[in-house]
Amino acid sequence: MKAWIAATVVVLLSLTTNAFGVEPMEALRGPIERGLQIIKDPELQAEDKKDEQRRLLKQEVWSVFNFEEISRRALANNWRLFDEAQRERFVDLFSQLLFETYISKIRSEYQDEAVVFLDQEVTDDRAKVFTKVTRESVETPIDYSMKMIDGHWQVYDVRVENVSLVGNYRSQFSKILLRNSPDHLIESLRKKVQGKSS
């Protein structure tokens, strides 16, 4: 019996070490560096290559950002007010909003901004990766909260200068949902996203 327990422990331990084989910082570094490469690539900057650039960027972003987790956390307990279809719509629109705003910002203002990966803190299946972005002589700390989901390190929150993105949206969503229905919130998101892509 004891031998069995010991064996199980050994197997479990080896499984976890395998699962945690890729460091969170490395899991994040790849997509971010490739993303910046895609933005800088002169061949992709032509007007007719915009869709291609967007497709490649999406691939990188979606590989490490878990938008369902981000949406769930941003809605907090309001998540339960949403039925299955509404949740799906919400995750889809919210991820588009985040993608469009931040990509367009980086694209328009990317002037030799450098991303430096500073440090990481790992506890069990959670991790924080600390980075800073340097623009002119201004340094902006950006920290990523990551979680091991389905065997991959995935981002569920971003803190820019100590302001949590999820927390910021949570306060907006809960204020809106105080007086309005989930459908109303979904509709405002849709309008906001539509205003961006056009």
Added chain:
Amino acid sequence: MKAFRFWVVAVMMVAAIGCAHQQGTGLQSGTTTTQTLLGPAEAEPVEPVPPTFAVTPDPLYGLNVAMFELNDRLYFWLLKPLATGYRAVFPEPVRTGVRNFFYNLTAPIRIVSCLFQAKGPQFGSELIRFLMNSTVGVLGFGNPAAKYPDLTPPEEDLGQTLGSYGIGNGFYIVWPFLGPSTLRDSVGRFGQTFLNPVSYVEPWHSYIGIRALDLTNDLSFRIGDYESLKEAALDPYEALKDGYLQRRAAQIKE
């Protein structure tokens, strides 16, 4: 004018102390609103809402929204064009020098704040930084202290000092020009005017000119930040408010 200033401070102080006393009850009512707002917890994993943000009330909401709108227009019609022009004229090293100069001038605020919070090592760092940048850095235009990571401690102020004493935000306030604040941080900010050498500049139009240079120079590094916040937000007022409160809470915790 002086008498008016005195009364403003006196009223704020009394109000701040009142809030500090009410903090216990304020927290309780805050928690209950959060609960009714979010309903009973569910099996699905959701992050608990950090109570500090839910607690900060916004009794001046109507006025604050009006001030927010005013600041929004001030930004797009006046401050942004000004800072954009300024940025086009002065190269980055000059603007960095000006920023360093003003940052160095406000060293007394940080030094006193460290002292009041009994932050010994930080107090030393701020003092050495001030002496080094004022001399080797030529009146603070240069920042030779930047070479030593220990000499760039997190920026302390009187609002944070009050916060470290357990004084809560009180309530949220939006000031014209100055933007988001709370009752506690406004009291701190007012106290800081006595520690900031620029406040002693006479006559008043020179004072306004220097303040305008400081603000414009500062803004020249941050053009676009407010736009992105607004772009990303469904409710820009709420986004700015939450961002301010989150940042302050983090600074106080540091």
